Amino acid sequence: MTAAPSRHHRVAVLVWLIALALGALVIAHTRISTDLTAFLPAAPDARQRALVEQLKSGIAARTLLMAIDGGDAARRAAASHALADRLRADGAFEQVLNGDFSAFAALGRWVFDHRYALSPAVDARRFGVDGLSEAIDDTLSLLGTPAGALVKPMLERDPTGESLRIAEGALSGGGPRTQGGVWVSRDGQQALLMAQTRAVGSDLDAQAQALATIQRAFAEAAAPGLALLVSGAPKFAVDSRAQIQGEARTLIATGSVLMGGLLLIAFASLRALGAALLPVATGVVAGIAVVSLGFGSVHGATLGFGIALIGEAVDYAIYYLIQARRSAGSAPGQGWRDWVRHSWPTVRLGLLTSICGFLALAFSGFPGLAQLGVFSIAGLVAAALTTRHVLPIWLPDGTRGLGLRRHLGRGAAWLVRVLPRWRHAFSALGVAALALLLWRHDTLWQTELSSLSPVSAQALALDTHLRDELLAGDERTMVAISGRDVQDVLQRVEAVSQRLDALVQRGQLIGYDAITRFVPSLATQQRRRAALPDEATLRANLAQATAGGALPAQRLAPFVQDVQRAREAPAITPESLADTPASSIAAALLVRGSDGISTALLPVVRTPGPAGADAAQAIERAVAGVAGAQAFNVGDELHRLYAHYLREAQGQALFGAAGVVLLMALWLRSLPRLLAVCKPLLLAVLLTMAGFAAGGIALGILHLVGLLLVVAVGSNYSLFLDWLRHQDSADEDTLASLLLANLTIVLSFGLIAASAIPALGSIGRVVAPGALLALLLSAAYAAPRPPSH
């Protein structure tokens, strides 16, 4: 009989060691990502996909917004110029904009060189006698005005003003005010800049370096008394990474010390402490490894939240260590057998119910939440298996140390004696909570996607301010056009552009941007090229058109040459744009998805005030009938997206809860017992939610995650207490283990509740009170008969 367990032990240790080694191997090759968009949902429909794709990898993810504050206007302008010059000289930035037009020189040259392919004015009439005459008159009308300085240098090459015509189409309403040659805020108190990094948004090391470069350049360039404010997606991502790393370290360190201290006092044994941490450590390794294998990388936030979530794992060890104590009369080294027989089924059931809860997360549409779910499930299973199969080898009789155990036991016994008297009060509270929740059901849930963001409200406020200043108007209205064939998409963009042009003419729109300003469809380019006359015809037409005018035809030889060159030039395609100054703008306006779908985005700026009032409907009409084209408001769409996922998460949570109840029903096979076990959990959830509602705090998806965790952890308490009630002798040890387990959870989540990362804090603020309530209410409803002394 002794051979069997030892063989079992050997196998268990071997499997555990191999699993740990494999886990460590996987972890060594794991990429930790801190990409914030993991907490953006994987969108279901095309335009939302384009939107999320754009948020993830588009130009927005590489754009930094800056403001220079303090000093006087001249100093701010000088600092803006100096900073922009330094950043432009640095290879890390693709584009640095500060209102200095010379910054557009490269793009301007590119547009100028391709003006006959790009200008919407190019048609057959334009190069006839009348067309030329009109166009030249229009261009000349700018001479002798302050704008003449722009026109004069290119008069001989571009007398018809094609480059001006192209520039006119570009969004002019959006730019900030200019003062002293640089962009300034509306109140004139800040100089504004915008920069796009060359590195992609997800390359956080490069982004961190770019941010450091900006700070260094500013320190060198700026006069004392000036301050630089930086915002934008890369800044958030880099800061959050630092913050998540910092907080995770602090939380893990403080949590470990506190929890270790608590366990040490409770067990009065270092060995027991080590044993208690073993399942947790195994769980963390398993969690990271499985997520890494399943998702390709582990999000930094998953790591932080996940380690907190499997704080439940320490409970298993506590249950084992206390409950496996050898009962009087049994042989030494056999305590674990009793535990496996009596307690393990309950722990296993608790594990299964937790898995049920976390499965809801694993199937969530948010990659970040799905990771959390998978992490928690893998971690809990590994921790439970370690408790069941490895701890018995090390500490076959649990822990011998007395420590606080007796006090804990007594305290718990007192609780289960006293609390049941308050049942009716608790039930009444529960009804009141339900009433409050029903009454407040409209405002109960958050509708902002930003509630998921680990970015602080203050940083968001700065970002909103800079975004509003730099990207004024409502750049949040967009038309998206997607399709499989790029040229087809471009043609449809041109069709929609024509209709939008009409709205601009009517004054409903200030303007819009479109990829076809830089890459017209091949058909359009072909049509424009066909409109360019051969040299002889052009010369003849020019001679007639300029006869008697101020600009003689013989000065226009460079024009004739450029037109001839344009007739021969290769067509512009999205591919040919790659290494040109237009590439970054084009990338923002045409998103080539990994699935082979191209989506063109047309940001539309509506006229403020009454003139633009009906613009939304007008835009809807403009896209009607164009295949694959949709108009949407980015803000509304994000709202919808979030609402969709909140509903989905709520559904999944309910489904998970139903799974928990079903599992327990199957196990308990008794309706009264099932009710006794479920009632405290339901009440704990209701009271926690009501607490938030009473405090006016709207609940978000992460609060929902917290509630799931309350149910998962709480089900252990209520099952144990229910089990004890149906035992002949309820022992103080089990009660002590429950109280200790609860203390560790409340303590560690209490710590998390204080986290400065909003998302992390909200989980903590739900779980700490929720878990405490779950234990107290379980004691009230599923209390065992008082232990006999």
Next chain:
Amino acid sequence: MRAPDRRRAVALACALVGALVAAPARATFGFDDLMATLAARKSGEARFAEERTVSGLDQPLRYSGTMSFSAPDRLERQTLTPRRESFVVEGNQVTLQRGERVRRLPLDSAPELAAMVAALRGTLAGDGSVLRRYFKVSVEGSAPRWTMTLVPLDFQLLGTVRLLRIDGMQAEVRVVELQLADGDRSVTTIEPLPSKARAATP
């Protein structure tokens, strides 16, 4: 010895200050007087003829049409020859129309245009603070025949516009001359039309 010296110095200073204080009162016509004169006029309509001398062109460019202003901030210029074109600015909104094409842009997005519009609107409305925000202003002459010179304060604008010279008689602006940094020049002569209000009365 010292005391009389100091007294003399104080007396001299007083005399100087007195002279300074008295100076504007003695001058026949100053900036503030001009602004007050101009501000009295709330609207006006005129015919204009503009001639631009541009280096590199064989002949001057000539434009003509009508202009109108109504306080506080609506300025309209309708070019009739050689081609129809309209330019309307009201508040911060600029509307340009040429043939069928209409362009609208906020005035503050085009700093040079904003300065030119400020010069015209500020003069026509008699709003000295607007003029002084953009220009160093000097006034010569007298109410019946005055000349105001505006030199841009902004160094970037100074790079394109050298100065604006506006001649007028009482509350009427008669000539606007624009000198550009590259030597090009535009002279607009303005012929006031009888005011609409008067024309409308039967």
